[in-house]
Amino acid sequence: MSRLYDTIEPNVIDEKMLQKAVEEQGPQEELGQLAKREGIDFKDVTQLQLDFRNILKIDNLWQFVNLTKLQLDNNIIEKIEALDSLVHLIWLDLSFNNIEIIEGLEALVKLQDLSLYNNRISKIENLDTLQELQVFSIGNNNLTTLENVVYLRKFKKLRTLNLTGNPLCENEQYSMFIAAHLPDLVYLDFKLVDENTLLDVVQNMSNLEIAESKLVKYNEDISQLSDTLMTLEMQTVDQLEVRGRSFDRLNATVLCFLIFFHTMAQCRDLENHHHEKLLEIAINTLEKIIKSEFDDELPDAVRLLFVDKDTIVNAVNASHDVHLLKIDNREDDIVTKANSWASSVHKNEISRNRNRVREINQYIDQLQEELDNMEGLEQME
Template sequence: MHRLYNSVEPRVMDEDMLKLAVGEQGPKEEAGQLARQEGILFKDVLSLRLDFQNILRIDSLWQFENLRKLQLDNNIIEKIEGLEHLVHLVWLDLSFNNIEAIEGLDTLVNLEDLSLFNNRISKIDSLDALVKLQVLSLGNNQIGNMMNIIYLRRFKDLRTLSLSGNPIAELEDYKMFICAHLPDLVYLDFHRIDDHMSLNAIRDESDLINIEVKILEYSEDITELFNVLMTLEMQLVEQLEETINMFERNIIDLVALFIENVQSLMAQCRDLENHHHEKLLEISINTLEKILKGELDEDLPDDLRALFVDKDTIVNAVGASHDIHLLKIDNREDELVTRTNSWCAHLVDTVSGRYPGLQGLAAARISPATGRGESGHLTPGAYALGDEKYSKIKDGRSPHRRHTRTLPHPHPCLKETSGTRRL
């Protein structure tokens, strides 16, 4: 439950409020009248009560340098501040406010009793300077983590602790955990801790310590086993990488040799086609000469005889046939090279893809300039980089392919038509 602003306007401590409080709480009857006449000095005040004042901010307390007890409960304070000069403070009540964090207590080294009951605090911290702390009330807050109890072990004089009304108090081992970790505690949530509960908690804690010792003992063996397994895994990764790279090199070399054989075979086919073209052209010219002289004894079909009209017609017909044959050879070579390269690339990528753990390692070792790894191995899909042989394979062009066709031995009758024909 949090304090809400009521109909009265929130207030900040000022001189008038403090004087009024000191006057009301000062000595009574004749002593009080005498004190009021002479004036009460703030530095002489030992106890001050400022509860139910609708105070929003703590301020103007620096003159109360000898104050021992300060009561600020049932206000709407949101932040602990303005207490740094109250170094002699022993008792501080900040219950029933809207405080969200413990702070501003670093100079209160003599504080023994601190109440932060019914606020919005979710974490116990920033109390290190309170070395004399004996009573701590943190009930009805938002503390939910057991590790906050461990923090309280540093306070050797702590005897009374209140945490009821927090989420932590709903946990199953709440009381046993506190008794085990705070063995000097006498009162918990306004109830005295009996010796039986304390002994059981300490025994359970001892069992936990024994378990932790065993865990530490086995953890060394687990760590050693882990290191051995990691070493074996690294060796396996290196061997797999070397095997895959060797496979890539071998398959690429085989593909390169196959493509070279294909290109060599296609070059022979072109040479044969060129030789066939020369012979066919020579026979055709001789036949034309015989037809023109009327010396041809054979009967030719009508469609064939129609070609033997003149020299240009014969040359064009034979040349067109030659071009078609060369194109057929080129297309077949391109098909073989392309399909072989695709098959090789797919095979290499498939083999590498079966071991995804190697891909990052391989990628880290690739040289962008050559497409090779640190060991000089070609990487998947990069077999055409950094090597003239593989560049020719990927390009798919035969080193023997002729992009122009020249008649090496032109017929004497065709000197005017000999030369170069573009494919």
């Protein structure tokens, strides 16, 4: 495998890249610019996306002490390092890099979801402290030994494992071996473990009574799977709704709005101050003109305004009203765009939920149809 940075210029994680990454997470450009001027404290950021940036070396992330989600996928990283300060990290994506050794993850004791997909790793190791690990993706690497997977038995909460694309998957006993050594595993290579193992067992049973009991259990498993998937989807909907109201989850967005409304209030204060000063200067100038004490030449159009006090006051007030109207219109425009964005997010979530429920129902129907076909064959025998 050739090194990608032979043809691509490597980048380093510096202050400029981090600032840009944080700003790009804002909902719209104008709010991002406001946040850029006021500044964002990195310790308040909980999610950071640094994918597709040709990063060669992990560095300068020590300020993100409250980070829970970090994307470093699709770069050219060779070594896992400089993550010790991210002790609150729950989700870490290092897929599509050039990593050869699993290391540097000891401090991430809260990590639940880890992706090392599509790297150059030949051994599963150095993960002992990650006892909260639930999802582990290490497909498309160089794992060759089935026995190495037994290392994962120590992770009691591991429920989802992806090994697809590794040489060890070519072993005929692959699925049965994994199921036997990781009995608590629910999903293997994006499929339900029972689907990989139980069907083979049932189809080869010679004892009718045992086969019938297994079919009954499989029916119960399908029903339980349906309930579990629907429950998980409802929990996802609830979590997304809570996140939509949570300050911690949307701190960057809320910060941008606070900055925005504060800035608009400052604009109005400046305009009011400007109006007061301009009115004071205009009245003083009028008094000087009336007393013939004003020596400067005035354009004819301007001199026409200094006929009397009412005329000049009306002119200055009219200018003030125009300026305030422009500020109001600008504020309304930005708020409208922000509301439109929020509405689209809500609509997208509704569509996502409907599609996911449809997928779950289709999957359960497919499993039930396979089971019905097996029962039909059993009756024919």
